[in-house]
Amino acid sequence: MSSPVLEVLPLSIREMLESLPHSVRGRLEEVRIREGRPLEVITPDRSWFLGPSGLVQGSERAYFPDREDCAKMLNLISHHSLYALEEELRRGYVTIEGGHRIGLVGRAVVEGGQVRRLRSVSGFNLRIAREVRGVAGGVIPYLHHRGRLFNTLIVSPPQCGKTTLLRDLVRVVSEGERDLPSHKVGVVDERSEIAGCVEGVPQHDIGPRTDVLDACPKAEGMMMMIRSMSPDLLVVDEIGRHEDGEAVFEAMHAGVRLFTTAHGRSLEEVCRRPTLSRLIRESAFDRLVLLSRKKGPGTLEGIYDESLQPLPGKEQRVKVR
Numbered sequence: 001m002s003s004p005v006l007e008v009l010p011l012s013i014r015e016m017l018e019s020l021p022h023s024v025r026g027r028l029e030e031v032r033i034r035e036g037r038p039l040e041v042i043t044p045d046r047s048w049f050l051g052p053s054g055l056v057q058g059s060e061r062a063y064f065p066d067r068e069d070c071a072k073m074l075n076l077i078s079h080h081s082l083y084a085l086e087e088e089l090r091r092g093y094v095t096i097e098g099g100h101r102i103g104l105v106g107r108a109v110v111e112g113g114q115v116r117r118l119r120s121v122s123g124f125n126l127r128i129a130r131e132v133r134g135v136a137g138g139v140i141p142y143l144h145h146r147g148r149l150f151n152t153l154i155v156s157p158p159q160c161g162k163t164t165l166l167r168d169l170v171r172v173v174s175e176g177e178r179d180l181p182s183h184k185v186g187v188v189d190e191r192s193e194i195a196g197c198v199e200g201v202p203q204h205d206i207g208p209r210t211d212v213l214d215a216c217p218k219a220e221g222m223m224m225m226i227r228s229m230s231p232d233l234l235v236v237d238e239i240g241r242h243e244d245g246e247a248v249f250e251a252m253h254a255g256v257r258l259f260t261t262a263h264g265r266s267l268e269e270v271c272r273r274p275t276l277s278r279l280i281r282e283s284a285f286d287r288l289v290l291l292s293r294k295k296g297p298g299t300l301e302g303i304y305d306e307s308l309q310p311l312p313g314k315e316q317r318v319k320v321r
Contacts, residue, residue, distance in 0.1 A: 004097040005031075005128060010072040013039065016050055016063060024048075024055065028128050029159060029297075035070045035122040038062035044297050067122075074121050077102060089117040095215075098203055099129040099196030127159075129193060131204045135161070135298065136168035140180065142303045142311060143287055147181050149173065149233055149257040150286035153279075155264045160291045161298035162261045163237055167194050167204060169259055170235055174207020185210040186231030188221035194237055219243035222251050235259045245275035248284060266290070267308055280308070 006014050013033065017025065020041070030042040038049045038059040048055040049062035056062055077094055078085045088094040092115075094102045103125035106118045143150050156162045176182030189195050189212055195202035197214040206212070211229045213221045218236045225231060234256045239248065240263070251258055264270035267290060271277050279285065283306040290301040303311045 002098055002100075002128075005100055005126065008073060008076045008096060008102065008126070010065075010069045010076070013063070013065065013069065013073075016052065016054075017041070019054065020050075030128070031124075031126040033065050033069065033073065033124040033126070035065055035067055038064055044293075070122055070124070073124060086117065089119075089121075090115060092118060093191070095192035097196065097198045099193045101127045101129070101191065101193060103127070129196065130164065131167065131196075132164055133168060133171070133205065135165055136172045138300070139165065139289060139303070140169060140172050140177075142289075143169070143259075144180055147179065149183065149259075151252060151257055151284060152259045152287040152289065153276075153285040154259070154261040154289045154291065155267065155270050156261075156291035157263065157265050157293070159297060160293050162291055163193050165289075165291070165298070166235065166237060166259060166261055167206065170194065170210055171205055171207040173233055173259075174210045182209055183232040184230065185233045185235060186225040186229050187212045187235045188216055188218055188225055189214050189237070190216060190218050190221065191237065194235065219247040222247040226251060226254055226256055231256060233257045233259060237261050238263065240273060240275055242275055245279055248279060252284060265292070267304065283307075 009017065017031065024043060027043045028041055029044060032040040039062055041048055041050050049059050051062045053061060077096070085094060089104065092104050094104065096102065104118055104121050105123040106121035109116050109119055143152050154162045154166060170185055170187060173180070173183050174185045185207065187194050187206065187210060189197065192214055195206050195212045195214065196204045197212055200214055202212055211231065213225055216224070218239065222234055222236060225234060234251050237260065239260050248258060262270055262276055267288065271280055286306050288304040288308065292299045292301050305311060
């Protein structure tokens, strides 16, 4: 487990995690800390409760984080300055060094029908990001032809490896390989999860010709990137809002290719979302990649063309863990 993850945890919880067997610690996906409820850890295979004696089945012997633990964790995340987390407390998550995301829950402060911030934060979901080189190898041949990249949408439920796959695709396109020449890549990394920037500098390997606009809203960032950095390929994560769709069309009409992702358990589900439905209906994407957890995170369910027809090939596993 990386240092940035351990550094945001209260000492009592940090020590319990460090005492876990390597076979568990090295495969952790989530650590869930809830005030007054049992401490939970999750791997690709299962979940456990965690206590001073280690992993336990029932909650009775688990460690129960208290209000002091939650206050300490919030202080560690914010470096003892909640003012610095004002925007994150409005969005409900914080991204830390390495691209790890911490979801936050508590009491929402609503003004004018909109969430302005969270207070009395009482729960954290620490999602551990991992850089896995080579996961794009089985997919990239379907995403270009004679060096011409296809506009691509990667679809999956949460925690099925779509950001891990997207990150490695960025690296491959930036570096180039075999019959795919190197391209200039522009990443608009709204949640700091693709490149894992610290002070604007990527911490993950995203290739030598990649520029990153970190912590910027996708729709605005796409236009900024096109105007300022002239990318061959534009990359954004988790589109779905109306303004995202408009920006996608603007980018494509400007002659820029696009790789992006969206939440969904099936193509049918994605097609019921208004913004994505319009993009698919108007054949904005030449390729759609569907991932699941059927055989573990990164199960490749299929690759489809702009008419949603499957391309030849068997179901396989993109190894993201």
